[in-house]
Amino acid sequence: QTAMTNPAPAMSMEANDSLFQQFGGKEGISKIIDDFLVVWQADPRISGKLQEADVDRLGALLKEQINQLTGGPAVYSGKDMKTAHEKMGLRNMDFNALAEDLQTAMEKNGVASRAQNKLLAKLAPMEHHIVTK
Numbered sequence: 001q002t003a004m005t006n007p008a009p010a011m012s013m014e015a016n017d018s019l020f021q022q023f024g025g026k027e028g029i030s031k032i033i034d035d036f037l038v039v040w041q042a043d044p045r046i047s048g049k050l051q052e053a054d055v056d057r058l059g060a061l062l063k064e065q066i067n068q069l070t071g072g073p074a075v076y077s078g079k080d081m082k083t084a085h086e087k088m089g090l091r092n093m094d095f096n097a098l099a100e101d102l103q104t105a106m107e108k109n110g111v112a113s114r115a116q117n118k119l120l121a122k123l124a125p126m127e128h129h130i131v132t133k
C-alpha cells in the first residue's frame with residue numbers, strides 16, 4: 001500500500017478524548033472543579049449566588065458535565081441548563097465572571113490555553129439558556 005492509504009500516525013493522535021486528556025482526565029477535571037468552586041466562593045461578584053446552593057451536588061454535576069464535554073466517559077445526570085438556572089435571573093456579567101473564575105482554575109492546574117479556549121467555546125452556546133436578565 002502507498003503512504004496515502006495509510007492513516008498518518010499524527011492524525012490518530014487527534015483522538016476524540018484528546019481534550020479530556022489535556023484536562024488531566026477524570027482526576028484533573030475533579031481538581032479543576034474543586035479549585036473553581038473555591039475561586040467562585042471567594043469572588044464577590046458572584047459568591048452570593050452560591051449562598052443557598054448545594055455546593056457538593058453542584059461540584060459533582062459540574063465534574064460530570066465537564067468530563068462529558070471534553071470527550072470523557074462520564075454522562076451528565078443533572079438538569080438541563082435552562083431548568084437549572086431559570087429562577088436565578090442571571091446576567092451576562094454573571095456568566096462572564098464565572099467564565100473568568102473557571103479560567104483561573106484551569107490556569108492554576110496548567111491546562112494549555114488552547115485547551116482552555118476549546119472548553120470555553122463549548123460553554124459559550126449555553127449562555128442563552130442560562131442568562132435570562
Ligand code: HEM
Pocket residue numbers: 046049050052053054055057058061062065077078079080084085090094095096098123124126127130
Ligand atoms: C457555562 C456556564 C454554566 C454551567 C456549565 C453551569 C452548570 C451548572 C450545573 C451542571 C448545575 C447543576 C444542575 C442541577 O442541579 O441539576 C448548575 C446549577 C447552578 N448554577 Fe450553574 N452553570 C453555569 C453558569 C452559572 C452562572 C453564571 C451562575 C451564577 C453566577 C450559576 C449558578 C448556579 C447555581 C447557584 C446553581 C444551583 C445549585 C443548587 O441549587 O444547589 N451557574 N449549574
